[in-house]
Amino acid sequence: MNSKVELKSKDDHGHWYDNNIDPYKGLAEIIAITIKNSLISHKISFVDVPYRHKTKKSFMKKIEDKISEKAYTPESMTDLAGIRVITLIESDVQKVCDLIKTMFNVHDQDSVNKSEKLGEEKVGYRSVHFVCDVGDIREQLPEFSAYKEFCFEIQVRTALEHAWAEIEHDRGYKLGGKLPSHLNRRFKLLSGLLESADLEFNRLTVEIEEYSKQLNDSIQQDELDYELTTIGLKQLFQNKYKSLRLTGLELTDEIGKTLIDELNRFEIDTLSTLDTKIKQAISQYTFQENNTILGFCRDLMMIIDIHKYFENSFLGSKSWGVTNPETYAFLTKKYQEEEINAIFKKYEIIIVEDDE
Known part of the structure; x- marks a missing residue:
């Protein structure tokens, strides 16, 4: 100076x-x-x-x-x-x-x-x-x-x-x-x-962190009587279902709300219910690897009951209107191609290769 x-x-x-x-x-x-x-x-x-x-x-x-x-x-x-x-x-x-x-x-x-x-x-x-x-x-x-x-x-x-x-x-x-x-x-x-x-x-932030820790501990102990939240979905897949090899475990606010709304409309409103559905499904079908939480859950609901998913949970083209051949092939493990084609035509779902 x-x-x-x-x-x-x-x-x-x-x-x-x-x-x-x-x-x-x-x-x-x-x-x-x-x-x-x-x-x-x-x-x-x-x-x-x-x-x-x-x-x-x-x-x-x-x-x-x-x-x-x-x-x-x-x-x-x-x-x-x-x-x-x-x-x-x-x-x-x-x-x-x-x-x-x-x-x-x-x-x-x-x-x-x-x-x-x-x-x-x-x-x-x-x-x-x-x-x-x-x-x-x-x-x-x-x-x-x-x-x-x-x-x-x-x-x-x-x-x-x-x-x-x-x-x-x-x-x-x-x-x-x-x-x-x-x-x-x-x-x-x-x-x-x-x-x-x-x-x-500040208090809310501390309580959310405490909730996240408590939830993590509960998932480790297979105690899943929690309502569906974005934190819960992330921790369930991150801690219990690593074998699914999902990518993109982060859920943005918008995607998280959309997914939880679809699951609730499908009558899945707790982590326990979702966990039961996942265990039943993966014991019968091999799901796509490198999928997202959103993509996996939609595949899950469709493989459980494709008609119920589109009638109750599907929110139209504002939600999604494009899928890939892997999802189509996955659905053929349970449904006839004619049935899938009819549903996709009705709801204007287009099949597009990932690199297109």
Whole structure:
């Protein structure tokens, strides 16, 4: 960082900004990229890692505000380069904070947890702010060596906290930073609702993880009295039916909902019922390998009762209208070709080679 010089006038401050802001632009970008890569490698979920350098207008205002309180120089400003880490849920905030402490040299005296400053009886802006430098180890790397004397600020918050901060900054400051009392009260009530939603999302995530673990343990013990869910379908095939050699065990929301709807219409509404049907079917027929969960379950329902599947479960061309020769050949193990052809014609099912 440049050595401190005495700045007396507004023009002096402006010139300092013009002559010194460029390195902070590069610093903000490289820190954001480094954090994002580290989050990915540590498998910590996040929404985004935006970055920015302080604008000249914001810089000038902060200098003027600080100088009115005490002696203050541009070098004292720790947020000329700013990075935000936006997470999905509250529990990920702590994971990010722990990671940041291992990556950079944190200036504890300048860092703050806004939630702790609010206390237990207030609601409002919540975020964790770190003031850092790159640290002794990282500053030895060529890409960081130019920034070894610079500070930067990292803010860590959830998506809901971020949304609230943006709304509060944009809407609140348009009235000079203070709203009329009756509007301010509603503003704070809304902040409390968002904080409650954040906590509930976090609790739900924990409970879903616990449910997934409990379900996994139950499947291992062949206790399958669970309603059909995408988590249950994935774990059933992943843990109990590896021999089917299915691919694409992940079920997107849309595909998962479609499949569960089709199974329910076919009167399969629990993992136990599905498990029984699978065991019965694979004892009689050899199913296609390298199929998906969706494809396998549709083959299963059709081989059990093709008429019932198309009358009750098939949702028309919006669901599917194309199949492959392997599925057709599989169905001939139970049905006559004339019967299959008649059904496929009625429901406008086309047979197409996979590579076409």
